[in-house]
Amino acid sequence: MDRTYWISVYLILGHGICVGSSPHSSVIYTSSKVGLPAVLPCTVTSRLESSYTPHIQWQTIHDSVFERMGEKLFQGEDYKGRVDIPEEMLVRGNCSLFLQDVQFSDAGIYESYLVVDESSIKSRIFIQSVQLAVIDHKSIKSVETGGELILDLFTHQAKQVIFQNSNDTSWTVLWKRGKVTNRKHHLTERDDRLLLRRVTASSAGTYKVLDSQGLALSTVKVSVREPMPSREGSFQKNHSPLGEATMNMPPLMLMIFFLTFHSVLLLI
Incomplete structure (x- = not known):
């Protein structure tokens, strides 16, 4: 959606919008590690009519973050390509804000509003405050x-x-x-x-x-x-009944050794 369009809407309707105050008692705390996604929870299910297309706004104290009304959307300058509320979720009353590639500068308090038409006046109904902490x-x-x-x-x-x-x-x-x-x-x-x-x-x-x-x-x-020694090699070295002495014997001497060793075992 063209950002100029939304700026024009704000200017035209600026004198006809009633802004609801945000109660401090309803702040939700969430956190995300830098570079990962974050979800800022929000729901308006109880306030929607079956045929109503929600108009949702998210903002911080200083910036407009995201706005969606049906297929029309706006993303704040510092959030381009990183924020969204999927339309299929919004029509079911889930207005949670999905924020990608979280940055340290994203930390702070976010507020969500439902924009409604009442005759010729647009009013904003406060929904939720979410405080986002970003950690390394x-x-x-x-x-x-x-x-x-x-x-x-x-x-x-x-x-x-x-x-x-x-x-x-x-x-x-x-x-x-x-x-x-x-x-x-x-x-x-x-x-x-x-x-x-x-x-x-x-x-x-x-x-x-x-x-x-x-x-x-x-x-x-x-x-x-340091690398651990091989268990198999260690077992063979430490538990071979014949020891290492047999390993370097010529074939004939090795055969005589085994026959002698076998005979001794029979006599025991």
Whole structure:
């Protein structure tokens, strides 16, 4: 829907809209990790008539976020391509706002309104306040020496990765979007992930994925361990009744050894 059309509607009807106040007692709290989807709950089932097409508005204190009336919709400038209320859900009274690729700047209070016509006056009926908290990702990983470490970028908001060795206090830039800056760590970018191949003891430390503002989208603490010995090889080595001495015998000597060993067992 053309944004200019909606701006015109707001200007024309600006003097004929009654705005309902939002009660503080009805705030719903929800959260999402940065880069993931979020759902801001809302329902108007009890206020809809069977033949009524709902006209729903979502806004923050400062911005218009989303508006839908049938097939017509409007998305706020900072939410282009990221917000929606599916029409098939809205006609059933579900006015929940679906927000994709959540950003730190999305945190705050959102309010939903039902716009209704009463003769020549449009009025807005307050539905729900939702407070959205946006949090970063945190994890701990353990990787074997020579193995592969996978770092999730989660979102296109990721601009660089920095690293601090366990025995150091300084940070090193390992990766910038579109450019590998440190080949020592064998970084490979693939499907919103970074692969660190041939991990060594010096790979242990803290990895941070940062956005364009330098905020940490994720923090990963990595430890490096030595590979575990093979259980099968260990069993054969420790429990072979003949021991390692038989492994290097010539075939004739090995046959004599087994015949002698068998004879001794028969005499016991």
